[in-house]
Amino acid sequence: MDDSPPRADAPADDRNGRRIVPGTASRADRPADRPAARTGRRYGNRPTMKDVAARAGVGLKTVSRVVNGEPGVTPDTERRVQEAIQALGFRRNDSARVLRKGRTASIGLILEDLADPFYGPLSRAVEEVARAHGALLINGSSAEDPAREQELALALCARRVDGLVVIPAGDDHRYLEPEIRAGVAMVFVDRPAGRIDADVVLSDNFGGARDGVAHLIAHGHRRIGFIGDMPRIHTAAERLRGYRAAMEDAGIPVAEKWISLGATDPERVRRAAEEMLSGPEPVTAVFTGNNRVTVTVIRVLSRHPRPVALVGFDDIELADLLQPGVTVVAQDAAALGRTAAERLFLQLDGDGAQVPPERIELPTRLVMRGSGELPPVQ
Amino acid sequence: MDDSPPRADAPADDRNGRRIVPGTASRADRPADRPAARTGRRYGNRPTMKDVAARAGVGLKTVSRVVNGEPGVTPDTERRVQEAIQALGFRRNDSARVLRKGRTASIGLILEDLADPFYGPLSRAVEEVARAHGALLINGSSAEDPAREQELALALCARRVDGLVVIPAGDDHRYLEPEIRAGVAMVFVDRPAGRIDADVVLSDNFGGARDGVAHLIAHGHRRIGFIGDMPRIHTAAERLRGYRAAMEDAGIPVAEKWISLGATDPERVRRAAEEMLSGPEPVTAVFTGNNRVTVTVIRVLSRHPRPVALVGFDDIELADLLQPGVTVVAQDAAALGRTAAERLFLQLDGDGAQVPPERIELPTRLVMRGSGELPPVQ
DNA sequence: CTGAAAGCGCTTACAG
DNA sequence: CTGAAAGCGCTTACAG
Numbered sequence: 001m002d003d004s005p006p007r008a009d010a011p012a013d014d015r016n017g018r019r020i021v022p023g024t025a026s027r028a029d030r031p032a033d034r035p036a037a038r039t040g041r042r043y044g045n046r047p048t049m050k051d052v053a054a055r056a057g058v059g060l061k062t063v064s065r066v067v068n069g070e071p072g073v074t075p076d077t078e079r080r081v082q083e084a085i086q087a088l089g090f091r092r093n094d095s096a097r098v099l100r101k102g103r104t105a106s107i108g109l110i111l112e113d114l115a116d117p118f119y120g121p122l123s124r125a126v127e128e129v130a131r132a133h134g135a136l137l138i139n140g141s142s143a144e145d146p147a148r149e150q151e152l153a154l155a156l157c158a159r160r161v162d163g164l165v166v167i168p169a170g171d172d173h174r175y176l177e178p179e180i181r182a183g184v185a186m187v188f189v190d191r192p193a194g195r196i197d198a199d200v201v202l203s204d205n206f207g208g209a210r211d212g213v214a215h216l217i218a219h220g221h222r223r224i225g226f227i228g229d230m231p232r233i234h235t236a237a238e239r240l241r242g243y244r245a246a247m248e249d250a251g252i253p254v255a256e257k258w259i260s261l262g263a264t265d266p267e268r269v270r271r272a273a274e275e276m277l278s279g280p281e282p283v284t285a286v287f288t289g290n291n292r293v294t295v296t297v298i299r300v301l302s303r304h305p306r307p308v309a310l311v312g313f314d315d316i317e318l319a320d321l322l323q324p325g326v327t328v329v330a331q332d333a334a335a336l337g338r339t340a341a342e343r344l345f346l347q348l349d350g351d352g353a354q355v356p357p358e359r360i361e362l363p364t365r366l367v368m369r370g371s372g373e374l375p376p377v378q
Numbered sequence: 379m380d381d382s383p384p385r386a387d388a389p390a391d392d393r394n395g396r397r398i399v400p401g402t403a404s405r406a407d408r409p410a411d412r413p414a415a416r417t418g419r420r421y422g423n424r425p426t427m428k429d430v431a432a433r434a435g436v437g438l439k440t441v442s443r444v445v446n447g448e449p450g451v452t453p454d455t456e457r458r459v460q461e462a463i464q465a466l467g468f469r470r471n472d473s474a475r476v477l478r479k480g481r482t483a484s485i486g487l488i489l490e491d492l493a494d495p496f497y498g499p500l501s502r503a504v505e506e507v508a509r510a511h512g513a514l515l516i517n518g519s520s521a522e523d524p525a526r527e528q529e530l531a532l533a534l535c536a537r538r539v540d541g542l543v544v545i546p547a548g549d550d551h552r553y554l555e556p557e558i559r560a561g562v563a564m565v566f567v568d569r570p571a572g573r574i575d576a577d578v579v580l581s582d583n584f585g586g587a588r589d590g591v592a593h594l595i596a597h598g599h600r601r602i603g604f605i606g607d608m609p610r611i612h613t614a615a616e617r618l619r620g621y622r623a624a625m626e627d628a629g630i631p632v633a634e635k636w637i638s639l640g641a642t643d644p645e646r647v648r649r650a651a652e653e654m655l656s657g658p659e660p661v662t663a664v665f666t667g668n669n670r671v672t673v674t675v676i677r678v679l680s681r682h683p684r685p686v687a688l689v690g691f692d693d694i695e696l697a698d699l700l701q702p703g704v705t706v707v708a709q710d711a712a713a714l715g716r717t718a719a720e721r722l723f724l725q726l727d728g729d730g731a732q733v734p735p736e737r738i739e740l741p742t743r744l745v746m747r748g749s750g751e752l753p754p755v756q
Numbered sequence: 757c758t759g760a761a762a763g764c765g766c767t768t769a770c771a772g
Numbered sequence: 773c774t775g776a777a778a779g780c781g782c783t784t785a786c787a788g
Contacts, residue, residue: 018717018738018739018740018741019582019738019739020736020737020738020739021736021737021739045560046560046561089556089559089560091532091535091536091556091557092536093477093536093538094533094536094537094538095473095476095477095482095537095538096477098473099471099473099474099477104473106516106537113502114492114498114501114502114505115498115499115501115502115712116498117495117498117695119498120492120493120494120495120497120498121493123492123493123517124491124492124493124519127492127517127518127519136516136518136533136534136537137516137517137518138484138514138515138516138517139501139505139515139516139517140505140514140515141502141505154469155472155514156514157469158469158470158471158472159472159473159484159514160471160472160473178467178469179469181467182423182424182467183424204397295695295696298696298699299699302699316695316696317495317673317694317695317696318673318676318694318695318696318697318700319696321676321677321680321700322696322699322700323701334493339396358398358399359398359399360396360397360398361396361397361398361399362396363396
């Protein structure tokens with residue numbers, strides 16, 4: 001932020017091109033208690049049930065009954081309490097309620113990056129299920145950093161979320177064992193938990209990749225490249241395994257220079273793609289390991305002299321409108337999120353822990369749009 | 379979820395194609411207290427500071443000092459407390475802490491739809507700022523429903539979030555006045571608050587749309603269509619105003635059949651586009667009011683016999699790789715989120731409420747890629 | 757350096 | 773139908 005935003009009467013543009021217009025209310029228009037409120041102590045002197053009780057001339061418990069819609073209050077008493085609530089602007093403090101009740105009606109979701117288009121629909125699906133169960137959703141991005149994942153997960157446990165949906169960045173989740181034992185529901189999505197036994201919801205990464213690569217082989221390709229994410233990431237490893245299986249099924253020996261695993265930043269991926277597309281025996285087709293890789297490889301191929309076939313893992317928007325359309329192995333991100341969240345509430349609702357951990361695998365779908373059906377061009 | 383998941387030893391596919399494999403741990407392997415833990419009462423018998431104190435043979439306050447890293451504890455006492463913490467698997471209950479301290483170190487973000495690619499980067503930016511201030515982020519989607527926005531906002535206030543970043547669905551936010559007065563920080567993003575005076579961070583919707591339409595006019599178009607969102611949405615109204623201003627600046631009278639406002643579902647947008655592209659005097663260019671509209675119109679135009687120029691509000695992924703590339707008025711979603719969140723913490727940190735509401739407007743950027751530079755074809 | 761008491765704002769368990 | 777007391781798990785304010 002700027003240290004000294006413009007305060008002139010006429011709107012002025014600051015050096016970032018932002019236009020800043022002072023609000024229409026002067027400080028004098030504000031309620032006198034605002035400054036005190038803003039100091040942040042005691043929620044800014046918010047009225048409590050005790051205040052409501054005093055004003056309505058009833059006991060604390062009666063206010064609690066009215067606020068929670070419990071029976072056993074005469075209409076007249078109820079009216080008086082409601083009036084006091086209105087007059088004071090009372091809103092129940094759910095953090096106090098939570099302390100007493102033991103359940104917070106909130107769940108956490110830890111994912112890699114909220115800005116990744118794959119996680120938007122997943123996150124929304126988790127939110128919808130949470131909403132249906134009356135729970136709020138706390139979101140956190142691990143940025144693919146195991147330390148940050150752990151920090152976030154434990155912070156959410158300290159807030160006493162009822163459950164946690166985790167897309168793991170790390171590969172050792174023993175640090176969560178005490179939390180699970182203490183009753184925090186836990187479901188892992190997209191990748192399995194490391195070194196603990198817990199519910200996990202996955203796409204069929206192996207099968208999807210194998211089918212995608214087999215599709216390229218069926219269209220005559222033999223020199224097929226694979227560009228994927230860091231091998232320590234489960235999905236990346238599984239998809240590579242699918243690639244190798246398809247090649248082996250077809251009796252095609254794999255040259256290791258056709259394979260590139262690593263960070264998915266555009267620069268690294270571009271170099272990897274250009275490398276396997278050059279030399280005396282370039283690949284005639286590429287299988288890309290996720291949406292970010294696919295997007296970069298599309299850019300590289302669009303500038304490439306020869307047509308090169310492409311199948312990508314994950315669907316991408318507008319894939320059908322490119323020339324050629326992009327053939328993909330699509331996974332259903334929303335279904336992953338929904339299934340995981342439902343599983344979480346199954347754990348939470350089944351009082352008695354009748355829910356042994358399961359591994360649920362969702363199918364992928366090969367969507368043919370053109371790029372995966374191109375014949376090999378030497 | 380299934381009522382009766384398969385329990386066979388071999389993996390089986392259920393009718394949705396999901397493969398379910400029972401976990402490797404049998405119930406007997408679980409700690410004996412697990413069933414009780416899962417009933418959800420009392421956070422599953424979690425150890426408290428009192429338990430730690432008893433085990434370490436110290437007072438409650440000493441445990442509190444160690445847990446919070448406060449000074450005034452001998453190394454030996456500290457060690458004994460740490461051992462008890464480890465042995466018991468103690469984790470401080472932040473909801474109790476919050477009740478005493480008055481600040482929850484959490485903020486809320488209410489947006490339209492987490493699954494919309496525009497909100498992913500915005501949400502992530504808010505999260506990063508929150509993280510830098512040690513706060514967690516609670517996310518909620520209003521689904522463009524004012525009632526749901528209000529329900530969410532008030533639920534978050536009941537949880538006593540320290541502040542709220544709101545992308546408004548409704549146009550009357552007086553219901554938030556008591557909360558603001560009680561000290562909840564509040565910033566509106568993307569659209570202004572309705573009927574209350576509050577901080578707001580916007581893109582220059584009017585100027586961006588005007589520039590985009592002027593760009594089409596500069597390339598020779600006179601019959602230019604506008605397809606936008608529902609007119610009650612501020613951004614839609616502003617962008618339409620920009621369209622009209624550009625047309626008026628160029629002395630071009632606007633035929634009302636060139637304008638279509640409404641829901642942004644593909645079906646409605648497709649019909650609107652096809653309508654203005656047909657008849658004796660069809661439009662030769664279209665300005666689309668947001669990313670969802672743009673995507674649908676691209677599909678319509680790709681099947682259209684004549685080339686039609688297109689400029690869209692909001693950038694979209696792969697826009698540069700389409701034929702032609704899609705010219706857009708880009709706004710910086712991450713900057714909107716970051717600016718709003720920084721503003722929120724400015725309110726929170728300025729103890730004394732020295733922060734009068736402001737309206738901050740971020741510039742847009744015209745990105746030329748081909749579709750907006752097509753000449754008119756009658 | 758250490759800890760007992762009071763209190764944050766609710767709900768629970770109980771008594772009238 | 774109504775309410776006083778105790779307690780959820782911490783922190784605050786204070787006394788030793």
